[in-house]
Amino acid sequence: MIRRSRICLAIFGILLLALAAISCGSTNQNAGRVLTSIAVTPTQADASQYPNGQVTFVATGTFSIPPLSGPVTFTSPYTGSFFVANPSGGIIATVVATGTGTVTVQCVSGVSSSVYVVASASANNGTQTVVTGQGLLTCP
Numbered sequence: 001m002i003r004r005s006r007i008c009l010a011i012f013g014i015l016l017l018a019l020a021a022i023s024c025g026s027t028n029q030n031a032g033r034v035l036t037s038i039a040v041t042p043t044q045a046d047a048s049q050y051p052n053g054q055v056t057f058v059a060t061g062t063f064s065i066p067p068l069s070g071p072v073t074f075t076s077p078y079t080g081s082f083f084v085a086n087p088s089g090g091i092i093a094t095v096v097a098t099g100t101g102t103v104t105v106q107c108v109s110g111v112s113s114s115v116y117v118v119a120s121a122s123a124n125n126g127t128q129t130v131v132t133g134q135g136l137l138t139c140p
Contacts, residue, residue, distance in 0.1 A: 038133030059119030071101020
């Protein structure tokens with residue numbers, strides 16, 4: 001009877017170790033990783049200086065722990081594929097393409113204005129904090 005109890009305890013111990021090992025592998029790798037800033041490049045772009053007037057903006061986030069940088073999504077001030085100067089303003093530029101951390105925009109023909117191209121993301125610090133970065137697109 002004692003031998004059987006020891007075998008059961010040994011099996012139980014092995015199962016506990018296995019569960020502990022499995023749970024360690026499933027932890028969130030981004031836990032504690034906080035987005036501290038976003039850089040958008042170019043910071044200013046005159047569409048007339050780019051081929052076909054298309055400007056690709058790149059958003060890179062800086063984080064508190066490694067990996068220290070990474071792409072961030074462009075989210076505003078556009079809705080769908082149009083950039084607007086303000087709610088009462090007209091369309092200034094359209095989105096030509098998007099990618100991981102990139103957006104390519106082109107000015108609407110005949111429009112002369114400027115608009116901010118903005119990237120934003122949650123800071124991931126348990127708050128409602130949103131971090132943003134922006135570049136300025138000038139349409140000739």
